[in-house]
Amino acid sequence: SMRYVIVHLFGGTLLLLGIAAHYVATGSLAFDAMTPLDPGAALILAAFLVNAGAPPLWAWVADAYPEANVTGTVFLSAFTTKAAVYALLRGFPGVELLIPVGLAMAAYGVVYAAREGDLRRLLAYGIVNQVGVMLVGIGIGTAMAKNGVAAQAFTHILYKALLLMAAGAVLQATGRRSLAEVGGLARSMPWTALLAVVGVLSMAAPLTLGFVSKSMIAQAAGDLHRIGLWLALAAASAGVFVAVGLRFVWFTFFGPDSGLRPADPPLHMRLAMLLLASLCVGLGVWYEPLYRLLPFPVDYAPYTGTHVVAQLQLLLGAALVFFALRRA
Numbered sequence: 546s547m548r549y550v551i552v553h554l555f556g557g558t559l560l561l562l563g564i565a566a567h568y569v570a571t572g573s574l575a576f577d578a579m580t581p582l583d584p585g586a587a588l589i590l591a592a593f594l595v596n597a598g599a600p601p602l603w604a605w606v607a608d609a610y611p612e613a614n615v616t617g618t619v620f621l622s623a624f625t626t627k628a629a630v631y632a633l634l635r636g637f638p639g640v641e642l643l644i645p646v647g648l649a650m651a652a653y654g655v656v657y658a659a660r661e662g663d664l665r666r667l668l669a670y671g672i673v674n675q676v677g678v679m680l681v682g683i684g685i686g687t688a689m690a691k692n693g694v695a696a697q698a699f700t701h702i703l704y705k706a707l708l709l710m711a712a713g714a715v716l717q718a719t720g721r722r723s724l725a726e727v728g729g730l731a732r733s734m735p736w737t738a739l740l741a742v743v744g745v746l747s748m749a750a751p752l753t754l755g756f757v758s759k760s761m762i763a764q765a766a767g768d769l770h771r772i773g774l775w776l777a778l779a780a781a782s783a784g785v786f787v788a789v790g791l792r793f794v795w796f797t798f799f800g801p802d803s804g805l806r807p808a809d810p811p812l813h814m815r816l817a818m819l820l821l822a823s824l825c826v827g828l829g830v831w832y833e834p835l836y837r838l839l840p841f842p843v844d845y846a847p848y849t850g851t852h853v854v855a856q857l858q859l860l861l862g863a864a865l866v867f868f869a870l871r872r873a
Contacts, residue, residue, distance in 0.1 A: 546609070552609075555602075556593075556596050559588050560592035563586065563587070563588030563589035565585070590633075590636070590640070593632045593636070594629070596628065606626065606670075606673050607669040610672070611663065611722075618665065618709050619706045619713070623706060627698050631698065634683050643680045644681050647681035647682075650676060651681070652784075653670075653673060654675070655670075656788075657670045657673075658671060658788040662723055662725060664797060665709075665722055667724070681774070681778065682765065685765045685774075689761055692841050693761030695839050696836070700755055701758075703747070703754065704825050705744075708741060708744040708793065710817060718810065724797060727803055728796055728798075730797055732806065733805075736818075738798035745794050751848070757828070757832040758835070
């Protein structure tokens with residue numbers, strides 16, 4: 546709590562100073578797109594980046610989110626960093642600085658998730674990764690990229706909330722957070738395990754909402770012929786799928802048996818997870834309602850043969866690497 550308070554007081558102070566400097570320079574408090582060339586806009590940008598968990602203050606996300614209660618963590622993941630993404634999308638679209646910052650966040654989330662043994666901190670590092678991908682899209686700044694960021698911010702709230710609910714159910718049932726202590730829970734918590742698998746697949750797999758949203762950001766990079774950036778986004782997608790998604794579901798529900806036999810959570814908790822899982826699949830199959838909410842007209846068909854095959858190859862290849870290394 547103290548870490549959270551200190552970081553956000555710092556970010557809020559930067560924002561207040563930036564607004565004051567921007568008003569002195571322009572005489573306006575209108576929140577329009579700006580460039581970080583004047584001191585006021587630069588301070589505002591820095592404030593939003595602090596809230597988004599950008600470097601060098603990115604550690605606060607994994608330090609603060611997992612220490613909230615089960616319900617609090619779900620709400621934190623939905624609102625805190627996503628508010629920063631929304632503000633950056635409104636205020637700084639097309640600012641190239643956000644691309645390397647976002648790529649650094651995406652890499653940071655994967656690297657630290659790969660070595661994390663606490664299931665709630667593991668999911669928090671996944672948030673840093675995914676927000677980094679959104680920052681890359683804001684930095685690209687085209688209509689396709691901004692649509693992708695808006696869609697990904699919305700869909701990430703749904704599937705990350707589902708995963709955090711599943712982690713909360715495990716914590717409530719067992720009282721344990723270490724991946725090494727909760728293996729084999731699918732035997733006694735089959736519904737939680739199944740819904741957690743849906744949440745993991747929703748990160749990027751076809752027929753889920755992650756597939757129809759995140760791919761728009763990669764498509765925006767491809768449209769500009771930025772092949773290196775497209776490859777980096779593909780690596781970030783595969784990395785978080787393995788380091789966060791597969792590690793979470795495998796070591797929690799299907800890994801070495803811990804001997805624990807807790808029951809699935811109460812009905813109201815299962816229904817909440819089922820609602821989110823239904824949205825994750827439903828909006829992945831019938832994505833037109835989501836696309837109609839985006840800020841620009843959408844001229845994008847996610848379910849082309851090439852895209853589906855390429856994504857399946859990426860995810861299956863990543864899964865094969867995970868299981869090969871796991872056995873080793």
